[in-house]
Amino acid sequence: MFRLSNNLIGILNFLTFLLSIPILWVGVWLSKQGSTECEKWLDKPIIVLGVFLLLVSLAGLVGACCRNSLLLWIYLVVMFLLIVLVFVFTIFAFAVTNKGAGEVLSGRGYKEYRLGDYSNWLQKRVTNTKNWNRIKSCLQSGKLCSQFQTQFLNDNVQQFYTENLSALQSGCCKPSNDCNFTYQSPTVWNKTETANYANPDCRSWDNDPNVLCFNCDSCKAGLLQNIKTQWKKVAVVNITFLIFLIIVYSIGCCAFRNNRRDNWK
Known part of the structure; x- marks a missing residue:
């Protein structure tokens, strides 16, 4: 036997x-x-x-x-x-x-994320143009920001500022708080073209639904924060x-x- x-x-x-x-x-x-x-x-x-x-x-x-x-x-x-x-x-x-954590903002329900706060290994993965184009395509095809726009469409500016946004929503679907753009809707913000922005993400922002802040470092940082959260869970499993x-x-x-x-x- x-x-x-x-x-x-x-x-x-x-x-x-x-x-x-x-x-x-x-x-x-x-x-x-x-x-x-x-x-x-x-x-x-x-x-x-x-x-x-x-x-x-x-x-x-x-x-x-x-x-x-x-x-x-x-x-x-x-x-x-x-x-x-x-x-x-x-x-x-x-x-x-x-390494890496969201920056708490005064009077905001969400955090903002800086690419330089994360490990060099992770940064290199998302700053590679080929990698990022593929990731960006995934985020766009997943309708990340169109769902974000629908979810908070009826918010006025004060209501929007109190929302608890995910790292990807905060980094990819809206401009950085540093930009001081004028809020029109969750994915439409008016900016002054002649302003001298210290944060390069402000120049990368575009109200085009296919652009928004998908080319911003904040979007890459939001992705890394999401990866960090998921990897922590995976490591425990x-x-x-x-x-x-x-x-x-x-x-x-x-x-x-x-x-x-x-x-x-």
Whole structure:
């Protein structure tokens, strides 16, 4: 009879195999049907993830259930590398998101964000023109600022100033507080063309719905603040996932030892 560890590894990898099928299907669907730059950018990582889970789960499943020591050994090597990768990424995520925070403004319900406040590694990612054009396309196709305009359309200037805006809304959909533009609507502000603005974002602002502040450093900073918040959450989840991987790896080691004992009999 199979030992308990072999059965557990078999069950876990069968579930992973089932999970890999819809992930792979979504990746293929996005590559064929994706209409936006964001969707097309996501298809390859999703397909790679689906294929990876499919192959690893098959190796673990066959290795545990068919007592194939070679496949189970390959499975354990991959699991070990995955544990190291998750551990390194978790430490890295905490390190690069340690810097940066929104600036509290007097009389405003929202914060504003400065690109220079964030880690150099993150800054380099968004100041790269190719990267930013792709990100900007995603933000525009996601209707970030059109939804922002609809949400606060009926606000007068005093009401608008008290709104609790997200980092992306504050950075991309309205001009910086430094500009002192005249409020007309959430995405329409009158500016003095001859003014000598200290903040270069003021010159980048345009009332065109396709431009707004998508070319501003504040928009890049808002994105980094959003990434920082999400990565902090991911890092916490990764700790739980890391513990789970270590447990599965330990069970896999037991199953591998069982296979070797059976093969020597």
